[in-house]
Amino acid sequence: MSTAAAAAPSRPNPLAAFYASTIGKKWIVALTGLGLIGFVIGHLLGNLQIFLPPDYINTYAKKLKDLGPLLWIIRFGLLGIFVLHVVNTIQLRQRSAAARPEAYAVERKKAASKASLTMIISGLILLAFIVFHLLHFTLTVIPTKDIHVLDPLGRHDVYRMVVGGFQNPLVSIFYLISMGLLCMHISHGFQSVFQTIGLRTRRLSGPLNLLSNGLGWFLFLGNAAIVLAILFGLVK
């Protein structure tokens, strides 16, 4: 190796530099957040088929399962997006706490500790919800009425499994609380995306608030409608 080559400064990888920068992390949180919102909207639209005859949601679930390896690619992609979202959010919070001037920190101490306590509690409940939900309906290891029943065509009867699941009031209440927290989180997060990408001008902030609140309510009411319709025997 020549001395000149050995002395050459190592060039920083632009992708790694972007990932390490605060603005890069903000963009990653915003874009992964949009991806997760897209999943939650799509998942809700699929699940609303519970209001149609059982064949609809069972055919839909079978089609998803038949994607085979592609389904696993989508699952791991979703998990990767989720991990990137959580890790970068935590790193951004740590950076902003470290950068906060002393006087500001004292002034805002009460509000900040209340906000971070709310974030920690709601974050833990949401994490518990996602773990429970995967054990419940994907891995089907939580004892639930009709969880392993087959439909007349010999397919997994997802319709009966979901109905059996929400006939349990404790499960339904846990879902409703989690759904409320998730939708508040989504509504707040959706507003922040526009801040990050620089579209939240004074003129647009009113319509954007309306859009974010509308999205949060749509997701909450759509999911809650499924749980409540089953709990009160309207879907059985």
Ligand code: HEM
């Ligand atoms: C009332 C509300 C909900 C119902 C009825 C519901 C129903 C289901 C069902 C039936 C499955 C299993 C699909 C199958 O294997 O055939 C599933 C999987 C899943 N759900 Fe939900 N879900 C609800 C809310 C949510 C929410 C709010 C989230 C996100 C925060 C979510 C995230 C997931 C994930 C990540 C999976 C795994 C997907 C996979 O198997 O690849 N669900 N859900």
